[in-house]
Amino acid sequence: MSTVQSSWLNETLLTRLLQQNVKGFRKISNFNCQWRNPRNFSWSIKIEIQLEDGKLRTGQYVLKAQPSEEINSSDASREFYMYTELTPAFEQLYAKVFKDVKFSQTVQSFYQELNEGSIKGCILLEDALSKGYRNASSPEGLDAVHIESALKKLAAFHAASAVYASNLHVALFRQFRQRFQTSTSDQNYGSALLIERDVVLNRKFIEGLRFYDMREYQDKIRSFVKSLEQQKQLSAPYDVSDFNVLLYGNCWPNNFLYSYDAFGTIKDVLFTNFANCQWGSPAIDLLALLLSACLANKISKFDYFVKVYHDELCLNLKLLGYNKDLPTLTGLHLVILKFYWWGFEVIQKILPVVMLSFGVSEFHLNEAIICNQELNRVFINEAYANPRYAKEIAVILPWMENRGFLEE
Known part of the structure; x- marks a missing residue:
């Protein structure tokens, strides 16, 4: 034994x-x-x-x-x-x-x-x-079919949480919302270590722009990063005036498991890691999934993927008898723009780490870059020196700039 x-x-x-x-x-x-x-x-x-x-x-x-x-x-x-x-x-x-x-x-x-x-x-x-589910992530991210399947399951999850919260007694709703008010994953690490983490990752990204043949972005990103903390505080994940849901909170390609039929068609998708669930805007989950799984060769389909999610969300809200106004597609795009700072953090701090961790189920960002209460600098250096990451940033960063994601 x-x-x-x-x-x-x-x-x-x-x-x-x-x-x-x-x-x-x-x-x-x-x-x-x-x-x-x-x-x-x-x-x-x-x-x-x-x-x-x-x-x-x-x-x-x-x-x-x-x-x-x-x-x-x-x-x-x-x-x-x-x-x-x-x-x-x-x-x-x-x-x-x-x-x-x-x-x-x-x-x-x-x-x-x-x-x-x-x-x-x-x-x-x-x-x-053991039941045939598997992780479908790869160095190329997820293909369009897998992204759509993940988005549809995410929409079903978000819809259920919105209905569950809004249709219950007010006291129960308040308790439910407060339990998931904020993510607490960083509390396992000291604040000084987290500050050091952010400083190191910011520096590695800006230095890397030279090697990504994107020197012209260095000053812009350096200035943008300085204003980032203020922007994050101005747009907390939970705003009572927005449509809010229970966020999965770990929308990296690694944290979805897929099952297939005999012909290779996707039958089902499961979530594998609920440790970072929080109450907030669905834009948080959408940006995390689309900017970590929808790599350069699929980024042009970003708006299409948002519509896939929105259509499925509204379909499920109606099915479950949601008792409030349905969120609009325009409103969803506006709230995505509101959380532009999170989109930048995904491609700057999370994408390089995810790209070295494809195929690892239950991916946790901090566990990849922090080991024994110290930064794993060897892993961090390898992540930002990854030629695949340089190729992605060369396409995604200009795309983000054109959408207004890099405005201070």
């Missing part, structure tokens, strides 16, 4: 979890655990199960733990809440109108009274990879 560093993750716990969902369960013959994401308390587990009739079956699972309040890991607690409460509630909204929609890997069982040291609960998920 495999041993793991966490004393609470043992055969006794796994037996309790499996007894909840495995018919004819007798005992665990063997199991193997591997860290999937230590910072988010996530493990990949392969278990050999003996049934009451003597037969053996193998199951592949993902276990996510819910840390105690003493541990500064609100991302993990937020993700636990998403899996146990909200995604089932969103899926039930669609079930009531006879539409089968799945947003995440299936919850097999969960245990909320563990109270073992720093862990107070855990959840066992069916590993979607």
Whole structure:
């Protein structure tokens, strides 16, 4: 039997979890655990199960733990809440109108009274990879068909969150909104380290413009970066006057899993990482997905992709009985322009890291560039020296300038 560093993750716990969902369960013959994401308390587990009739079956699972309040890991607690409460509630909204929609890997069982040291609960998920789902990201990003599929699932998620919030009692809506007011992923790192991160990434990007044959942008970007913090404060993710939703918050190509039929046609899309969900404008998710997956050879289809999302969003809002005015396509474009600073941060700080991480499921930006509370400077240098990234920036940066994304 495999041993793991966490004393609470043992055969006794796994037996309790499996007894909840495995018919004819007798005992665990063997199991193997591997860290999937230590910072988010996530493990990949392969278990050999003996049934009451003597037969053996193998199951592949993902276990996510819910840390105690003493541990500064609100991302993990937020993700636990998403899996146990909200995604089932969103899926039930669609079930009531006879539409089968799945947003995440299936919850097999969960245990909320563990109270073992720093862990107070855990959840066992069916590993979607064992069911034929896979990560479709590549150094070329996602192709148009995969982007459209991700946008449609994102629109369904956003629509469900808007309906869930607006159709509930006011007190419940307020509690729901406050729980996801802001993303907390950066709280695991000291503020000084985050400031150092931003300074280093800004410098590497501006220096890189010389090697990208874009020297003419250096002074403009240097001036623009100085005004960026003020612009970010003026347009917080949540504005009560806008149409707002629960954001997925991790819309990088790596954080979507796809399944296919026998002919290679996409059947379904799942989300794999709910740690950064927050309440805010859908423009945040749209810019993140389109500017990290829709690379230079597809950037001309940006407006088309926005319309694909908007059409699907309105279709689902109507289907679910949304009780307010539907967001307009014009309004969506205006709010995208409002968050232009976020679009710049995506291509400047996130895209170079994502381009070295294609194929890595459950991608977390900080974990790629911060190691043992220090910046991973070797990785950062490699990211900004990537010839593929230089090629993308040579097309995307002028495109952003022409859309007014670089105005101070």
